[in-house]
Amino acid sequence: MAKLFSPINFKNVTLKNRIVMAPMCMYSCSEEDGKVTPFHVTHYTSRAVGQVGLIMLEATAVQPEGRISSQDLGIWDDDHVEGLTNLNHQIHHYGSKTAIQLAHAGRKAQLDSNIFAPSALAFNDSYKTPQQMTVEDIKETIEAFKAASKRAKQANFDIIELHAAHGYLINQFLSPLTNKREDSYGGNRKNRYRLLEEIISAVKQAWNGPLFVRISTDEYAEGGNSLDDFVYFSRRMRDQGIELIDCSSGGVVPASISVYPGYQIPRCETIRKEANISTGAVGLITTGVQAEEIVQNERADLVFLARALLRDPYWPRTAAAELNEKLSAPKQYERGW
Template identity: 60%
Template sequence: MNNELFQPIQFKQLVAKNKLVMSPMCTYQSLEEDGMVTPFHLTHYESRAIGQIGTIMIEATAVQPEGRISTKDLGIWSDDHIGGLQQLNQRIHAHGALSAIQLGHAGKKAKTNEPAMTPTEKLDDKAHHAKEMTLHDIEETIHAFKQSAIRSINAGFDIIEIHGAHGYLVNQFLSPLTNQREDEYGGSRDNRYRLLKEIIDEVKSVFDGPLFVRISADEYHQDGNQLDDFIYFANQMKQQGVDLIDVSTGGVIQAAIDVFPGYQVKHAETIKHQAQIKTGTVGLITQPQQAEEIIHNERADLVFLGRVLLRDPYWALHAARSLNVDIALPEPYKRGW
């Protein structure tokens, strides 16, 4: 099998040196609850860049303080956050990796001191101090994504990803399971897509680099979005100029999910070929040959690595050796590697 995993890939004007991405994973290490980068973040992400992952995507970073998954999340709702993120990018770029930021809003899953925002206020939401979003709230949130995109540019990120998966705010609007609004943001498939559409438009109005969107392409419920809905959403994103769909599943409701190695790859493969758009895949991808097969057989364009990179920052080095591929090594480590 010819190696494909370690070949470069281009997105607009940028080239990633390989098709491996550090998947965004919450670390809950903004210990002062201010959303600021800490020494942990600098070490955590730089070590994976040293380990030769082609693109380092940092964890879900909140566009509004009330949109944090926890009070220890990274934030980008203020210009005060830019300096720390600039340091982080300098460290990532120093090792030849591209940097990416995942802009997120937790919606009703937020756990802060502020009321959690939700598309539709239900009885079960009230226990979580939830607030149904007004049109003004929606407008403010869309603007927050735009302003966060501007800060992402100023901080030096190469790629922006909009978090539309795992039952967080954008996903809550997309899904009929969590969106029972009766205005222009609820009801029909077009209306449920409207929030994401407007966020994409606003981000693209200030950012001309590669734009990714993460989605949950299976809601594990018969009344949730189905495959044709996700193909529709993918086609809409393609028309808007989204460069890649980062395909995950689940998180909208509690569900028993049958997980196995590569259990989400088929979703990425289907969307890639039916919508003719680049996709990334994630989920129990741990072996080099497994990752190579995905790329070689055009099942996805990028492989996002999650927990395996928590266990092994140098997974890419070990994968290259397993696949008999020569890759560039950081000079200080050559004697050991």
């Protein structure tokens, strides 16, 4: 059997294969209430029918001011739980596991309301200047992640991922490019890690399932975190019980990035080996052969697909054909597959 189609365990959760639908903003909430819409049900469930092992929802805001846009999904209120529960029921029906990416946009929130960040630095000239968070603001945000985790459990998610990448709030605290604080949440890398450390601790009080974290492993700017810093952060996360590091890159500050197939994988592989933690590879992974090489050579444990799954909801079937692997079809589709 191709390793891409072999099961893998994270705590009490078994994924039937190593294929993950990566979180992608859909900007599809019809109102500013952050609730699940018919589009979300169709979008995510179709990939479960297509036999993706893990379906991860888009960045879902833990506070209203933490939305990337006013069309984002939310989990800051108990009213969000019903729609998320129903969505999970649909996805689970087809044998996929579900994850939710808990997020706070920080200074990259494009909202009419006030926005917040570790330091009062705008992302660029087109973005608002955020308010520097007080310690009380920080504590409220940590509690919001905890409350969101409790709701995720009520909604029957299998896995939670914390969004600490792409220049959003947690990433802003981690990076010396965006964190200019002089208190216990700024300065050296131990202090810059403090917010994520406290969020993980708080989340684990409400959540006992597998916990992933997405990080940007390259900031593409002088003075940013080095790969050594990310190995340090990953070891800290491992010691806190994080199951997997989802290794993306960029988004911290405006930067020109040269992309090519598998461009983020070397750093993913280094973190996996040097921090002794499971990793997920993401970024221009498009073919079954490419994905199989990644997991066979133990460069990562999971393969996260984004645009490839937008183009082909049944990408696992396409990959199985490339790898001469027989993939069981949903009963309704057996005649076609």
